[in-house]
Amino acid sequence: MLSYTVKVLISAxxxxxxxxxxxxxxxxxxxxASVPLVSVIAIIWLYHDTQNIPLIANLASSIFWLVIxxxxxxxxxxxxxxxxxxxxxxxxxISLAAMIxxxxxxxxTLKWLGFSHFG
Numbered sequence: 001m002l003s004y005t006v007k008v009l010i011s012a013x014x015x016x017x018x019x020x021x022x023x024x025x026x027x028x029x030x031x032x033a034s035v036p037l038v039s040v041i042a043i044i045w046l047y048h049d050t051q052n053i054p055l056i057a058n059l060a061s062s063i064f065w066l067v068i069x070x071x072x073x074x075x076x077x078x079x080x081x082x083x084x085x086x087x088x089x090x091x092x093x094i095s096l097a098a099m100i101x102x103x104x105x106x107x108x109t110l111k112w113l114g115f116s117h118f119g
Contacts, residue, residue, distance in 0.1 A: 007045055011038070039063045058117040065110055069102025 014037055022029025039060075046056055073095045081091035 003049075007041075011041060014041070036063070036067075061115075062117060065106060065115070066103060069106045070099055072102045073099040 018029055018032045018037075021032060043056055043060060046052075046059060050056075076098050077091055077095040081094060082088070086094075
C-alpha cells in the first residue's frame with residue numbers, strides 16, 4: 001500500500017509542478033510536459049514491481065507507436081478548434097475523441113502489420 005501511495009504522490013507532485021510552472025512560462029511548462037515523464041515513471045514503476053524486461057520493452061514499444069495518434073490532440077485543439085474560437089470544453093472533447101479514434105486506428109493497423117503485443 002505504501003508503494004502505491006508513493007507512486008500517486010510523486011505523480012501528482014509532477015503534474016502540479018508542471019501546471020504551476022506553465023502559469024509563469026508556457027514554454028518551460030510545455031518543455032517539461034513534453035518530456036515523457038508519465039511514460040518514464042510508468043516504466044520505472046513497472047520495473048520496480050515486476051523486473052520483467054520483455055514486458056517493459058513491450059510497454060516502451062507500445063508507447064512509441066501510440067504517441068503518433070496522440071499528436072492529433074495537439075494539432076486539432078490549438079491549431080484548429082481554439083484558433084477558430086470554439087469553447088474550450090467542446091474543443092477539448094472533440095480533440096480527445098479524435099485522438100481516441102486515432103488510437104483505435106493505430107492499434108488496428110499495428111495488429112494488421114503483425115505487432116504481437118497489439119493483438
